[in-house]
Amino acid sequence: MKNIFKFWKKYSFVLLIAFITLSLFDLRFALAAVICMAAPVFSAVFKGRFWCGNLCPRGNFYDNVVAKFSRKKKVPEFLKSYLFRVLVLVLMMTVFILGIKQNWGDLYGIGLVFYRMIVITTIIGIVMSFVYNHRTWCHFCPMGTISSLVSKSRKNKHVLNVSADCVSCKICERQCSLGIIPYEYKGELLNHADCIQCGKCAVVCPKNAIGYKST
Template structure:
């Protein structure tokens, strides 16, 4: 299972490229983007934002391609605030819903709504990476925001845990693409709802103090 996940994380970004190319020839194909709008919410019920850090083709595109030329600066806090994210969510969902409603019954028209949404937001994510790090978009992605909210209600799940052997060397903080501070959770689970569980903090930890445990979230 771990080997399959590693392969997916490394190569699933090709699905995003295929989506963009195929959409140029037939917009009806673009409606498959609905999967990437629904799946993050479903997965969050069980694993929080696991989709964002492991299964999202666009997220993996940012990790494997965009990270090579990103500025690697942590995004400003206002981009992570729920006020800003609520505005982005409201605006984007309003535009999306309106577009689908106006084109209802026309699969090409609905496909265009999906296609335009994915292409435009991907370009925004790339542009932001030139100023900040490669995962800047993920801080206020509408689906990520909904997954963050839904994930707060999960109970007994496999989650990252920071053991008491943590020495607060701050390496994990530098490696976190979302700008979280894992060592603040020393001796506890990494319960922050925006943790995308990419595992970069666990991989970078010199004391191997960060790992997965299946425990009950109270």
């Protein structure tokens, strides 16, 4: 199971490429995007934004492909603010709902709505990665914002934990593409609403102080 998970984290971005390619031939394939819209919100109820950091094909595309060309710069606070994120959420959901309503009953038309949404937002994410870092889009992804709000309200317990062994060496901070500071949660659950549970901080921790442990 562990090997399957690692394989998925490394190669699931192929599904994104397949989605874009197959939808060019038949827009009904684009309807599969509904899975990637519902899954992060559903999983947020149990494990925070775990989907975003581990199972999202587009997120894995950013991690395994785009990261190689990213500038790896800090993302401005404005792009991470809930005000900006809610504005993006409202705008995109309005366009999305109106598109669905206009094409109701036409699977090809609805598929086109999904296709345009995924392609355009993926391109935005790629462009933003060249300006800041490869996970910039994840700061204001509409489904990520909803997942973050769910996580905030749930105070999930099935997330990474920073044990008392933490020595605040700040290595973990430099690894976090979402700008979270793990060592600030020393002796607590890393239950920051925007933590995508990617585990990169746990991998680089010299004291093995970060992991899925009980407090």
